[in-house]
Amino acid sequence: MPAHAVAVDVGGTTIKAGRVDATGQLTRARRVPTPRDIPALVEAIGTLVRELAEPGDAVGVVVPGIVDEATGTAVLSVNLGWRDVPLRTLLVEDLGRDVTFGHDVRAGALAESVWGVGGDLLFVPVGTGIAAALVLDGRVRGTGWAGEIGMLTVSDPDGGGPVVLESVASAAGIARRYAARAGVAVDGADAVVEAADGGDLDAIAVLGDGMDALGPALADAVALLGPVPIVVGGGLAGGGESVFGPLREAITRRLGERPASGVIAARLGPWAGCLGAGAFAMGLSTSWAEEGVEP
Template structure:
């Protein structure tokens, strides 16, 4: 079982486009209690609603666990994030611009708050507690509804002013159009959502997700195989760009698509090896923390604030 180890009790909040997760982490570093609620979308007021939900969930935890006294909180959100100033710069699908999350959350909770990007926070958890542990130069790629990465160089997280790791918007094909306005972005071809969407466009048959496409491929569905294989081709190309630029020791694959395990990783290794020439061959590894990586990342961010490690 993943644990942060002994330290201060903290609150952890991981906000997603559909749901937000919350956890109370006790002094042993264990997730004592976890909750998942719908993200309170409200056009220009989503930021305020999220902070209000954070405060409400903290109150719930306090009532259920009066013996645990959090000393800080960690809050992770998607989109373009300014980690240093605690601001959610922009999230198109969530409707906020330059929202001061850290300041508002600290006021609502009466606690110091660590703040950061959801994928970078999940990557920190994998780097410090999971599959990326022990590597100085490593990239943690999360593949789910979208694709993004956390970059670690010399053992340190590289944020690029809040824009580092946006490999989902690396152009790898001529199409289709991407939600960002670009064409042929990796996310539009190889994300779990894109695999399902492209299969449905090929066949006119709706599927629940990439997992169902993979199951149909196993049963000999040629359209499913084409959708899956083209996604892996594009993903290998995108990862080859990462390798050429950063020469990581390892690439850790996280997110929903990683649940395919070696059925994803082995053909991806073969494709990547076929593209690379003199480059370093990184280990390609499945993430180990799973769906709670964001909560562990948020909790680490909270403890970092108390330890004076927060930017």
């Protein structure tokens, strides 16, 4: 097993990269803008890897959207405009070396399991969108479309027809709904949480609506899996009891007499995906795709 890896996390606006060791220490961290053009993206990742890599280092790259780890394909990323991009093949050709390729949320789940919260968990980053990834017995479970819970349909709290979950419960959705309800511009969900902490009834209502929508989706996962800890990451991870209180209540209401999971904040912050890319590359976990097991 390599002792270090160059880890690259391709985000919607920024690529994060660094050199990770087997204890989860990240050094030589870098951030660069994410190109939308695929050749420019391959060049940007290749430049980072060549800058950071030392002899013997593994290389791990993770991306958002729908990812087929087995074929190394970025199947679909609506935000970045990708469809069926053979990104691992392109990177291997550019770098002349092997590349471990995966999904950013599944990588973040692995990092939280190995170096953050620890153990089995359901990792749920709530940011621009909402996704989830499961770690059981030290393995990241699922591939392809697994974990895309933000696309579940829920009732519109404002009385319209069905809407997707992330339009109500994501950090971006909460900020948009509060701005529309209160008639003020806000700089992200942090401002809504701050307003709720100060007693703003509109902010409290919008956060409550979001957690009432998210809670049943997570409760259904708990009903299937048992009370595995739910680790909330992304933009709402620092929301405190204004977020976690209503979310726990919504999960408990849905589960009834069944035991509820603990709901806790992620510990690794915005670098979880990058750290997870390094963990995958160093072989600290095996995904279903790598094991040859059908998802």
